[in-house]
Amino acid sequence: MILRLAWRYAFSKANRHRGVSIRIAVGLGIGILAILVTVSFMQALQNAQFDHLRTYESFDFHSVQRYSLEDGRALAKELEGLSGVKEAFVYQDLPVLVVDPTGENHPMRIRAIDAGATLPIHPIAGELFTAEGVALSYRNRFLGNPVTITFLRSGKQVTQVPTQRSIPVTGIYATEYGPFDSATILVTPEYLASLIGSGAYSIGIHASDRSIRNIEKQLSPYDVISYKEANQSLYQAMELEQKMMTLLLFLLILVIIVHVHVSSKRLVGSKQREIALLRTLGFQEKKMPHIFVLQGLIVALIGCVLGLALTGLFFLLYPMLRVYILSNLGLDLTLALRSGEVGFLCVLILALAAFGAYTGSRRLLHVDIMEILGHGELL
Amino acid sequence: MANSFECVHLSSITKSFPATQAGDSRLMILEGISLVIKHGQSVAIVGKSGSGKSTLLEIAAGLLEADSGTVMLDGVLLHDLDDRKKAIFRAQKMGFIFQASYMLADFTALENVKIAALIAGSSPQEAHVAATDLLHRVGLEKRLHHTSDKLSGGERQRVVIARSLVNNPAIIFADEPTGNLDEENAAMIEELLLGLVKERNATLLLVTHNPQFASKLDRVLTLRERTLVEGM
Numbered sequence: 001m002i003l004r005l006a007w008r009y010a011f012s013k014a015n016r017h018r019g020v021s022i023r024i025a026v027g028l029g030i031g032i033l034a035i036l037v038t039v040s041f042m043q044a045l046q047n048a049q050f051d052h053l054r055t056y057e058s059f060d061f062h063s064v065q066r067y068s069l070e071d072g073r074a075l076a077k078e079l080e081g082l083s084g085v086k087e088a089f090v091y092q093d094l095p096v097l098v099v100d101p102t103g104e105n106h107p108m109r110i111r112a113i114d115a116g117a118t119l120p121i122h123p124i125a126g127e128l129f130t131a132e133g134v135a136l137s138y139r140n141r142f143l144g145n146p147v148t149i150t151f152l153r154s155g156k157q158v159t160q161v162p163t164q165r166s167i168p169v170t171g172i173y174a175t176e177y178g179p180f181d182s183a184t185i186l187v188t189p190e191y192l193a194s195l196i197g198s199g200a201y202s203i204g205i206h207a208s209d210r211s212i213r214n215i216e217k218q219l220s221p222y223d224v225i226s227y228k229e230a231n232q233s234l235y236q237a238m239e240l241e242q243k244m245m246t247l248l249l250f251l252l253i254l255v256i257i258v259h260v261h262v263s264s265k266r267l268v269g270s271k272q273r274e275i276a277l278l279r280t281l282g283f284q285e286k287k288m289p290h291i292f293v294l295q296g297l298i299v300a301l302i303g304c305v306l307g308l309a310l311t312g313l314f315f316l317l318y319p320m321l322r323v324y325i326l327s328n329l330g331l332d333l334t335l336a337l338r339s340g341e342v343g344f345l346c347v348l349i350l351a352l353a354a355f356g357a358y359t360g361s362r363r364l365l366h367v368d369i370m371e372i373l374g375h376g377e378l379l
Numbered sequence: 380m381a382n383s384f385e386c387v388h389l390s391s392i393t394k395s396f397p398a399t400q401a402g403d404s405r406l407m408i409l410e411g412i413s414l415v416i417k418h419g420q421s422v423a424i425v426g427k428s429g430s431g432k433s434t435l436l437e438i439a440a441g442l443l444e445a446d447s448g449t450v451m452l453d454g455v456l457l458h459d460l461d462d463r464k465k466a467i468f469r470a471q472k473m474g475f476i477f478q479a480s481y482m483l484a485d486f487t488a489l490e491n492v493k494i495a496a497l498i499a500g501s502s503p504q505e506a507h508v509a510a511t512d513l514l515h516r517v518g519l520e521k522r523l524h525h526t527s528d529k530l531s532g533g534e535r536q537r538v539v540i541a542r543s544l545v546n547n548p549a550i551i552f553a554d555e556p557t558g559n560l561d562e563e564n565a566a567m568i569e570e571l572l573l574g575l576v577k578e579r580n581a582t583l584l585l586v587t588h589n590p591q592f593a594s595k596l597d598r599v600l601t602l603r604e605r606t607l608v609e610g611m
Contacts, residue, residue: 001494001497001498008485008486009485012485014485014486014487014526015485016484016485016528017485273481273484274483274484274485277481277482277483278483278494278498279466279469280442280469280475281469281470281475281494281495281498281542282466282467282468282469282470282471282473282495282498282499283466283470283498284462284463284466284467285462285466286462286463368442368443369442370437370442370443373477373479373481
């Protein structure tokens with residue numbers, strides 16, 4: 001009978017307050033959707049930022065000291081022989097100004113890198129690493145072909161002399177990291193040497209954290225720097241961002257908690273006359289909260305299921321949004337949820353719903369039957 | 380000391396309420412009221428509005444605590460019962476009819492009556508048979524599956540009467556059962572209630588403003604100046 005009463009007071013068509021139950025469950029569902037999407041975006045953003053930094057910018061480790069192209073390549077080969085090192089390669093980032101067809105200057109960089117380095121750079125058109133030109137990203141196609149680049153090169157009278165060259169574009173590329181695409185022109189070290197001389201190269205290393213000792217032995221401890229050290233201020237900013245996001249998430253959960261608690265009490269409150277009547281009929285007071293705890297659990301459970309279904313739907317439709325985010329923000333975010341976090345959230349909601357219903361109904365049991373029947377809302 | 384013929388035994392009941400204005404002393408409603416009602420007897424309590432009739436009924440029914448005095452129903456001192464035993468006693472021995480014809484609004488007429496039987500420990504089948512039978516008796520055979528919002532005031536009160544009788548209670552407490560009804564419906568409810576109570580040999584303690592209705596009962600008591608006196 002308790003289950004029947006609980007269901008009748010939750011979602012049965014005969015229930016006058018069915019709309020309240022539905023609104024509460026929908027509110028819960030949307031709240032859960034908001035929390036889970038926020039959590040997954042938060043984690044994806046954090047992961048993407050560091051993944052992209054490690055992949056394209058400062059790599060897992062890189063050398064502080066600069067080497068000639070030949071020495072650098074020889075050292076990279078030695079490093080690749082060390083255990084834990086997946087890849088080592090030479091690279092050089094050179095700041096340049098690029099003039100677009102309207103005559104406007106754009107500060108960019110040329111990255112000279114060996115074609116063998118396995119960065120996830122996807123060719124879209126033409127050839128990327130050739131001895132006849134440079135590769136632009138699809139974001140910079142507007143710069144035209146050939147592209148006009150202003151270098152700073154060593155001079156005889158002064159240290160640096162600006163030199164403008166018109167260079168053919170041999171290929172178009174794309175990566176999953178928009179800021180890299182927007183700022184970078186790719187070129188082979190040999191072709192860069194033919195333009196402004198060989199220059200000095202760093203060594204980029206993709207390796208496990210544990211291999212740092214071996215790398216330090218090879219390069220000297222002062223010559224190797226991790227991506228965290230290289231991006232210390234960004235790392236701290238992201239830690240702060242993470243704290244702020246956690247606070248935001250906490251506030252979201254707090255809103256849900258208040259919603260669940262108040263709603264559960266409201267559900268009980270809407271049935272207070274029924275509680276009084278059941279008491280006159282001899283329904284045992286000790287068992288009365290069971291009805292409303294069960295009713296609160298049913299509503300909360302439906303809310304959780306709805307929230308999870310909405311989240312599932314969002315994840316299903318996310319590939320469409322992913323393309324939008326990639327094209328507009330230049331970030332390829334892979335969303336993921338940890339089942340432990342989802343489970344914890346649902347259990348928390350169910351527990352609070354039960355608690356709210358229990359305290360609400362217990363409170364009504366302490367009020368005189370005639371007072372409940374004679375008055376309006378007491379909760 | 381109660382004997383086996385007594386169904387209701389109120390002894391020296393006193394009740395006061397907190398004063399509504401600061402500085403006033405407590406408002407005394409009932410003072411040393413004693414009352415004995417025999418099994419199968421129907422008793423009406425009349426009196427002016429605010430004289431404490433409903434308060435006395437609620438105390439007699441165990442819905443309200445008296446400041447002092449004892450209430451004995453069917454040989455059982457209510458004060459001695461814990462919550463669980465009081466609930467069982469209410470379900471099996473007592474029936475309630477209120478002026479506002481309170482139904483469990485999310486349930487049909489049939490379910491309203493069935494629930495009372497189920498709470499008292501009847502099996503679902505017994506409850507169904509008893510509820511259907513009583514609803515037929517009160518003339519609601521075509522309204523079994525209607526909820527309270529689809530029933531008229533008189534029909535709702537008939538459901539409440541059926542619900543109060545479904546467990547064959549020893550005593551029925553009725554607070555202005557016809558107070559909210561028109562003359563025609565009121566007369567029908569009066570007949571129905573008194574007929575069913577007599578037929579089942581139940582004791583009836585009823586509060587009413589209506590002297591004609593009161594005069595149809597075995598005994599009439601008037602609550603005047605916080606005490607009960609025989610007659611109108």
